Amino acid sequence: MKTKKIIGLFVSTLILGLTSCENEKVDSQERDLLQEIEDNSEMSLGNAFYGRTSKSSSDCHFEYEGHLGPENWADICGEEWKDCDGNAQSPIDIRTRNVHENDNIEELETDYNYSMMNIYNNGHTIQFNYDSGSTALLDGKRYELLQFHFHTSSEHTIDGYRYPMEMHLVHRDVNSGLLAVIGIFFKEGRRNNHFLDKFMSKLPENEGDHYTSDNQYTIGSLIPEEIEDFYTYNGSLTTPACSEIVTWFVVKQPVYASHEQLERFEEIMHENFRPTQDLNGRVVYSSEE
Ligand SMILES: [Zn+2]
Secondary structure (H helix, E strand, O other), X not given: OHHHHHHHHHHHHHHHHHHHHHHHHHHHHHHHHHHHHHHOOHHHHHHXXXXXXXXXXXXXXXXXXXXXXXXXXXXXXXXXXHHHHOOOOOOOEEOOOOOEEOOOOOOEEEEOOOEEEEEEEOOOOEEEEOOOOOEEEEOOEEEEEEXXXXXXXXXXXXXXXXXXXXXXXXXXOXXXXXXXXXXXXXXXXXXXXXXXXXXXXXXXXXXXXXXXXEEEEOHHHXXXXXXXXXXXXXXXXXXOOOOOOEEEEEEOOOEEEEHHXXXXXXXXXXXXXXXXXXXXXXXXXXXXX
């Protein structure tokens, strides 16, 4: 009887030990995942390029309205967000009459793999983190896709026209740390967008929430492998620290999503677009007419 008790105690201790070990493993995987998502956030990417730690930035908060709104971003975080007052800022209003046509710009070639979708609500946007290894050839340079996220309504405008949503695919040049962002407009259509549809019921609703998909998906199913018609210009990240390290590729052809889908994104993210910024002499190129 006594021996049985002791064995029982031993077994249950073992099981308890194993489960807590398993829990620790899950915890550390979760920590790694959240760290990766954080590293791929726009703020961290800007800070990483300038060799700053994002420590002080993480104590600073911005909003899209009120005293922490876009007009005051440059003054919120000491020197760190001063770029928000710079003269090569994004987004911009693209005036089609003023763009320079340039036949020498190469078409965009994307090579996006299947990836687990780690979806995170960072309080400003819904960010889909992408597994490493997916690349795009943008104006002759190879970049790696890090993440994509959404803005309601669109940040870029075309001749003053604002689309209901814009997706940003954030890429980094591995060697220089410079970024390239592809902007895709969403327009309202009759049908649900097939790619978004897979995640609509899983979108993390509150700041800090996240969800990891059970299967792998590719954003390559939403946009063509080769994109010929786009605008390109030099600008910045559209959230603090507004680092001016971005080559923008704004695709002319919008994709479609249903009214309900667009509404759901807006319901979660609210209005999260920065007002358009002055060109200050910059030139916007058009790949083709
Ligand atoms: Zn963005």
